[in-house]
Amino acid sequence: MSDFEFITSWGEKIPVEITVRRGLRNITIRPHAGENRHIGISRPWLASNSAAMKFVEQKRRWLERFFRNAPQKQHLKSGDKVEFLDKMVMVVYDGTLRANKFVLNSNGTYTLFVGGDERMLESRVRNFIKAELLKEIKNLIRRVPRDFWPRRICLRDTSSRWGSCSTTGTMSFSWRLAFAPYDVMRYVVMHELSHVKHMDHSPAFWTQVKELYGFGVERAKRWLTLNGAKLHEYL
Numbered sequence: 001m002s003d004f005e006f007i008t009s010w011g012e013k014i015p016v017e018i019t020v021r022r023g024l025r026n027i028t029i030r031p032h033a034g035e036n037r038h039i040g041i042s043r044p045w046l047a048s049n050s051a052a053m054k055f056v057e058q059k060r061r062w063l064e065r066f067f068r069n070a071p072q073k074q075h076l077k078s079g080d081k082v083e084f085l086d087k088m089v090m091v092v093y094d095g096t097l098r099a100n101k102f103v104l105n106s107n108g109t110y111t112l113f114v115g116g117d118e119r120m121l122e123s124r125v126r127n128f129i130k131a132e133l134l135k136e137i138k139n140l141i142r143r144v145p146r147d148f149w150p151r152r153i154c155l156r157d158t159s160s161r162w163g164s165c166s167t168t169g170t171m172s173f174s175w176r177l178a179f180a181p182y183d184v185m186r187y188v189v190m191h192e193l194s195h196v197k198h199m200d201h202s203p204a205f206w207t208q209v210k211e212l213y214g215f216g217v218e219r220a221k222r223w224l225t226l227n228g229a230k231l232h233e234y235l
Contacts, residue, residue, distance in 0.1 A: 028042045
């Protein structure tokens with residue numbers, strides 16, 4: 001149980017988990033939605049826990065908006081439909097299968113047949129979606145000049161950041177981008193690729209994003225701002 005709590009204006013008590021990290025310069029906040037709703041804080045070792053909680057209070061409006069908009073987690077079961085990478089997919093459990101089977105139907109929709117232990121249905125669907133997203137991200141990266149390519153790509157389950165680019169050349173993406181419209185996912189990829197040249201959000205950076213993405217950058221960015229919380233609805 002956490003020693004700290006963030007109490008919302010509607011009375012919900014959200015645990016706050018504080019981690020001390022040497023080398024960190026600033027206090028950072030990561031709210032997490034889903035069944036285990038909590039706020040993760042990383043603070044420099046010279047900063048106190050009280051300073052971290054004061055920072056949380058300063059971000060109250062943003063945190064309350066995040067948790068108010070975060071949808072309750074929906075669990076998938078056989079027969080449910082879920083949309084990812086602009087494909088409407090019905091999930092069907094088939095205990096006779098050892099591996100997943102992905103089928104394009106005559107009406108343009110898809111069916112994902114999932115085998116194995118039925119208790120692992122959600123886990124196997126999650127892994128399938130992650131693999132499909134990773135393939136699409138790699139395909140997008142191959143289309144830009146090689147000097148933008150990262151050294152390594154990984155997928156994470158983050159609540160407040162859709163992507164990140166480290167100085168070591170590792171690029172991380174939230175796997176939940178699979179549930180966003182394809183061009184919104186593509187925007188995040190081009191955003192992070194642009195950080196290879198500009199590790200900031202300067203005018204030169206945004207010019208680079210527009211060059212890589214093309215027309216519609218602001219529309220994609222706005223969609224993510226308004227609808228990003230919905231991407232945490234499943235799994």
